[in-house]
Amino acid sequence: MPEQVVPPKGEAEQVKAVSTHHIRFSPANRARSPIAAVRELVDYAPFIGYLTRRQLRTTYNRSYLGWIWALLNPIIVLAIYSLVFGVILLVDRANLGNSPTGLDSFPHFLFSGLVFWGLFNQVSLGIMTDFQNSVLLRKKLYFPAAAPAIAMAASIVVESLLEVAVLIAFYVAVGNVGLPILLLPFVMFIAVTFGVGVGLLLAVPNVRYRDVGYLYALFLRLFFYLTPIIWPFAMITNRIGNVWVQRAAEWNPMAKMVHVARTITYDIAWPDPTDVVYLLVVSLGVFALGFTVFNRQAADATEGL
Template identity: 30%
Template sequence: MENRTDVRAPLPLSQQWTLINAFGQRDLKAKFNGTLLGWVWSLVVPLATLGIYTLIFGGLFKMKIPGGASRYEGIQFVAVWLFAGLTLWGYFLSSVNGGISGLLGSGSLLQKVYFPAYAPVLGAGLAVGVQSLIEVGLLLTVFAFLGIFGWTWILIPFLFCLLVVFVQSVAVVLAIWNIHVRDLAQLVGVILQLMFFATPIIYSVTLVPAEKWGIPLQKIIGHMPMAEFIELFRSVAFYCAPGHWKSWVACAAWAGIAFLAAKLVYRKWGADLGERI
């Protein structure tokens, strides 16, 4: 094990990107290798989920777009409003789960040669990000077809940069902790299920009671990390409004906190995981 004396030596950025890209390409090839439809499968599940929620909330319960004017009436607007939230949540969910399994799946390789523990995690996030970009492209195309288009769309890349930093940082933290506490993956799965319904994805935060049992539920739920990102994305992309400056500050703050947490966790627990996996 003498070849591990320099495990904390940082790699040049170009080598880090090459390594992350290699893991991402591996995950993409593994996911669609041998399938008949290939990349089409990256849209089947989210579109099927969208169809189910649209029929239930838009068709059965006659859901109205929160804060929407008469121009947003119709099941087609309910569908794209839901899709906007489901797309971001799907990226978060798949990145976290993919990061945890990606690091575990690289254990045999990590035991033979050193590479940063975050490389397979970010590689898994890169693979998920490619699929999510396809979904976002489809979503924006449908938006434009429905006449939803505005100058605020130029803000979407900036929002997604903050989202990527936040999501991938969370994935790194959980993936490294999972190596030390193997029960964490199961616990994260349960928490993510609860978070899906606690986050205003398929409903508006205005439906949440302002206060319950002395707890400001609406404020707590509305300021959850993914709630902030989803609400701001809907504002910029769907409502064609720049969003409140406090929302941008909140998203930037969550991204910054998550990034600092990832650096701290990696330095303290993720420098050399080869013998733990």
């Protein structure tokens, strides 16, 4: 039996959970087949659950308002963007949507995109950061490399449920709600699956070269404005002359996701089945690719430090 390594101060609580669930130590830490890796994650479900609860407990630790911030943050961000783009810069409101109730509200239009963009953003960045922080611990004891990433994504989903609840309340308050809103969990699934896939793809390169994380954060800022979040999806065909650029913009997965979210909430309509299938294929494909690449590279990243 390998000698147990005493963990650094501050990690004792996590190690206690690890030892409780029969974690093996790092000499066996080698890349496995994706199917074996998935089975291992299932075996470590109690450990992943522990990490998720721990993350949720510490999210707003030492904060007077605590989880109230989970409600205040999206509202404050919405107010800022609504002021800047809806009042100061006067975003074109002619093509906001086709609400059957006659709703003409830039804040509602904006919020429908912000919530799910934020979910993707937090999940992808969170996974990269969490894997980076867990690498040194995995040099001392064994647990699945993807376990902290799954736990991080799960905790972000729980927090985002509050934001989605606020979004629904915003639409209920103005009487702009219908059965299509039941598809919001599908949009959350797309955002999380796509975010996990991208995060896993970049997690190992980010450990080796920290520039990856900085460049990705900058890319997300640019990508935010290239995605129809603060501007209508219809502007793609109205303002872009080159047909190839139009097609690329229209089939941007994040643009499709935001468009589907707005169709469900703002337009109170069922999304185009083609968009639904496309989002499922792309998000699951990116997730499968990210998980496979991560599973092959994670062990080498741990041993290389």
